Every structure is written in C-alpha cells, then in structure tokens.
Amino acid sequence: MRLSVATWNINSVRLRIDLVARFLREQAPDVLCLQETKCRDSEFPSAEFRKLGYEHLAISGQKGYHGVAIVSRLPFALTDKRDFCAMGDARHVCVQFHPVAHRPVNLHNFYVPAGGDEPDPTINPKFKHKLAFLDELAGWITVDKIAAADAILVGDLNIAPLEEDVWNHKALLKVVSHTPIEVEKLGAVFSAGPWVDALRRYVPKEEKLYTWWSYRAADWAKANKGRRLDHIWVSESLGPHLSGMQVLRESRGWTRPSDHVPVVAYFEL
C-alpha cells in the first residue's frame, strides 16, 4: 500500500483552516502533522477536518502558543504525548498505525523550541531550553527502543543542520537555528535512531533546500533567504520503503500564508 505523511507548521490552525483545506484537497496526504496550532483542544477545528475526510485526530494544544496535532484518513492509536522539559508545553504527540501486511509504524510529531535570538544558554533561557529539549530527546527517542515497530519522526525542529539548508552558511553561524551547538545536538538525536533524512535522500546535500521563509522580507521569493527547519526522518528499517518526497514551496505564496510550507513523504509498504 501507498502511504503519504505530511508535516506543516501552520502558525494558527484556526486562522489558516482554509489553507489547510486547500492543501488537503489538492495533495490529499493520508496523514498531516501540524505544529503551532495555537489553540486549546476544545477550540481545534475538528469538524472541518472530518468534513475533509480526516476523521482520526490526535490533538495536543494549549492556549495561544505551540500546539501539535495529527489528522489522518487512516485509523491509529494514540500512544504518547510527552512533556519534554516538564514545562507543560504542547510540543509532541505520537500515534501508531497498523498498515495492512506491514508491521506497526510509530509516528512522532514534534515542535522543537525556537530558542529566542541570543545563541548563548547562559544568558538566554529560551536557548537553554532548546538545548535541554534536544538532550532529552536524544536520550529518549531511539529506534531500537521501539524495535517492534517502524518509526517516522516529523516536525518543525527549528534547526537547519546542513550548510545548504540555509541561504548563507557563514552569515548564519551565530544565528539561532544554525549554530554549531544546536546542529551538534540535533545530530545526536539523529544518530540515536539511527534515522534516514527523507528530504536529503532526494536532494543532494550540495543543493539548497528550504522549508521556511521569514515574514520579514519585502519579497520572500526574490530574496529567497530560506532555511530548512522542517524535517521528516524515517527509521532505517523504513528507508527501503521510501518512494519520494515533496516540499510545497508554492504555498508560501498563497494569501496570508504560514512562514513554513508543507513537506510530504511517500512510502510503499
């Protein structure tokens, strides 16, 4: 069977429900993982998703900030909602699928802390939190821990690890999202799998690849100062089942867009 899994930092699911609906109608992924939903679970537009054929929902939200959700056409079981750093932030949700003729697949959806502006954990508590989150994640999410299942990890990880994941590597070395310390810590999470980077499986590391463009540009497309902050990783066991991926760059040009665009991975199970 074919399985498609999308991830999108929507920056308010209520404000942009029409954009989400357009994406689901046009691309029709089996599963969509959202970050920065920015609403309580009771305020999540569940009815709209059900109308669009996405009847299975796992929602972990909070008032105003953060918030993650998984909406799906396929049934799943909710398996986890871990409170990393015990701060009460809604930044993770996990579900398990049972594809026909395939072993179970665990899907983790993450919204990693952005980390503020100052890349020094001794003076910036938000950056300290980001690094602590990554340390905790590296110790927790090993694929062999869940050896009975395949695993997919998606989300806004708020880090662009490779040189060609940013518009200017040298200029961004001291900019939060591309500093060596957080890239190293994300690398520890990646190695703990081990994981396969689904996007870079299809785009060589020598080529630019972005999933986010700042709102603070007069013309985002012309400046094209992007970063690859959104990721899809798959366990090595699932690697042979990957069949493609897509970054929906055009959605950055839609009316009142999110600053992130959807990323989709395709599997043949």
Next chain:
DNA sequence: ATGGTGGTCCTACCA
C-alpha cells in the same frame, strides 16, 4: 548594523 512582519489576545510575548 538594524529592523523588518505576523500570531495570540488586549498587553506583551513569541516566532
């Protein structure tokens, strides 16, 4: 080098 825009929810805070 700086400030640029956009979200939540009404006052700053966060991205």
